[in-house]
Amino acid sequence: VQLQASGGGLVQAGGSLRLSCAASGRTSNIYSVGWFRQAAGKEREFVSSIRWGWDRTYYADSVKGRFTISKDNAKNTVDLQMNSLEPEDTAVYYCAAIRRFSPLGDDSSPDLYQYWGQGTQVTVSS
DSSP states (O other): OEEEEEOOEEEETTOOEEEEEEEESOGGGEEEEEEEEEOTTSOOEEEEEEESSSOOEEEOTTTTTTEEEEEETTTTEEEEEEOSOOGGGOEEEEEEEEETTSOOOOTTOGGGOOEEOOOEEEEEEO
16 A cells, blocks of 8 residues: 655645545555654654544544544545644644554554555644
8 A cells, every 4th residue: 555645835824724645556455544743853643544444533632623534435535624723733744544454553553554655744834
């Protein structure tokens, strides 16, 4: 499975961005897709995830009510709509996927994810 993230950019506080993660290869091997972010000098943190086969979603408390994750299985894409952006949302955003039949646990743990895309920079100016 290969993942390609896109859609980052520079936006003012209060603005919106939509990130997209395109999956290719053996997408039938995907169990869940998540978004993580890593700000300069900080550890990678969980943002949101969605089950590939159904619409169960998870969000970090810091983005609940502002971010929405969605998927299009026909296009093999997972989008992250980010509204009401804050300077604290500035980070490199990564999409990642959990392989089917792999050990499960808390979606927020990066260790669960076997596939990672390259990051896309999101910068929110104040």
